[in-house]
Amino acid sequence: MSLPACFARPEDAREPLPLVLVDATGFEAWRGAQPASVQAWLKAHGFSPRAGAPLLVPGADGHPAFALAGIDDVRDPLALAHLPSLLPAGDYRLAADAPAQPAAAQVQLGWGLGAYSFTRYLKPARAPARLVLEAAPDAEAMALLEAATLVRDLVNTPTEHMGPAELEAEALRLARAYGGQCRSVVGDALTDQNFPAIHAVGRASHRAPRLVELNWGDEAHPRVAIVGKGVCFDTGGLDIKPADGMRNMKKDMGGAAHALGLAQLVMALGLPVRLQLLLAAVENAIGPNAFRPGEVIATRQGLSVEIDNTDAEGRLVLCDALTYAAEGKPALLLDFATLTGAARIALGPDLPALYANDDALAADYLAAGEAARDPLWRMPLWRPYLSYLKSNVADLANSGASRMAGSITAALYLERFVPEGLAWAHVDVYAWNDSSRPGKPAGGEAQGLRAAWGLLKGRYPRK
Helix, strand or coil: CCCCCCEEHHHHHCEEEEEEECCCCCHHHHHHHHHHHHHHHHCCCCCCCCCCCCCCCCCCCCCEEEEECCCCCCCCCCCCCHHHHHCCCCCCECCCCCCCCCCCHHHHHHHHHHHHHCCCCCCCCCCEEEEEECCCCHHHHHHHHHHHHHHHHHHHCCHHCCCCHHHHHHHHHHHHHCCEEEEEEEECCHCCCCCCHHHHHHCCCCCCCEEEEEEECCCCCEEEEEEEEEEECCCCCCCCCHHHHHHHHHHHHHHHHHHHHHHHHHHCCCCCEEEEEEEEEEECCCCCCCCCCCCCCCCCCCCCCCCCCCCCCHHHHHHHHHHHHHCCCCCEEEECCCCCCHHHHCCCCCCEEEEECHHHHHHHHHHHHHHCCCCCCCCCCCCCHHHHHHHCCCCEEEECCHHHCCHHHHHHHCCCCCCCCCCCEEECCCEEEEECCCCCEEECCCCCHHHHHHHHHHHCCCC
């Protein structure tokens, strides 16, 4: 297994400095056992056992003898996420006799998430501190880190270099890496093969819309379908967004990025499922053949949809993909989408909104999020609000005049395309950090990914 650059194997390390982790519960006893010179140094620097700036403690020769760092909670996957950027560049090894001893998997995941930077266009100011892994890397932690990095990199990449074809290329890369099969329905073939809503949204762009499908796994295993919204840029269409609303719309393919990240986890860790990954990849552009407000478009399921607002495009591409996924009769159907600003108004940027048509599925999803410290919040599929999507000329509208319950009505729209009895969960995710925090750098972010992985591995355990 190749290691990310923020880790080193013992044989590759260069004079690693011991890193002593302390927390509030064990700090006083540990400090009391230190030489008077160390105690005086800690006092002079006002060191606290809370997460913050680490402290280099000198030895008798004046050179650093060890680094001391406070953490708040040894069970938090991000407990060490502040250290790769705050410690001076160099190699460090965790002191085995330190009072705080997080689990190895949490150490590796948190360190890796904290060391992340997006370097495609800008060289980082400095390299992160390297952590020496005394034992073999934890396979699941490294897979989670790799998947989160994939999501971040995809979302951070501008649309110029991350359009529908590039999303397709990512799915093809995964298929080749893990022995899957990948195919795409592109451009006018979408109408020929009955994906009319995907075609309608993406037809105005010079970059052809497409449905990308990856299949992997043993046919005898339970079928799990994962669907991602891949709107690679969203102008809002003819109902054009204002400048501030359009500024970060390169991230409107964040649902597809999450779906790719989760699919990679499933394949890399060999989950016993029959995986179907579907990406509805388009660019919602403005042009002479853009779909218009007031038009009635067809869908794969056969329902007609009146376009109330061309900026409610994500649900249109998803409805064809959900219908197609349901035709395979999966045991479980999951979708991810940067679907509504209303979800962010309701829950803020850090908490994805979870909708599910099955209480047991919702409970398992929430429990997995709590266990992974990757929480979601369940929102109601309050069906009376379907009245907000009423149309006088079609089976339903894609939006409505009322701004009430915008996230709920979007989820209700999607539910119309999920057959009764099929367990389905929808995550309305922001996929972005507005500012930098330890382990959560500004820009693209994987949110709810560890929760989704915990759900799947709990339902389909490896032998």
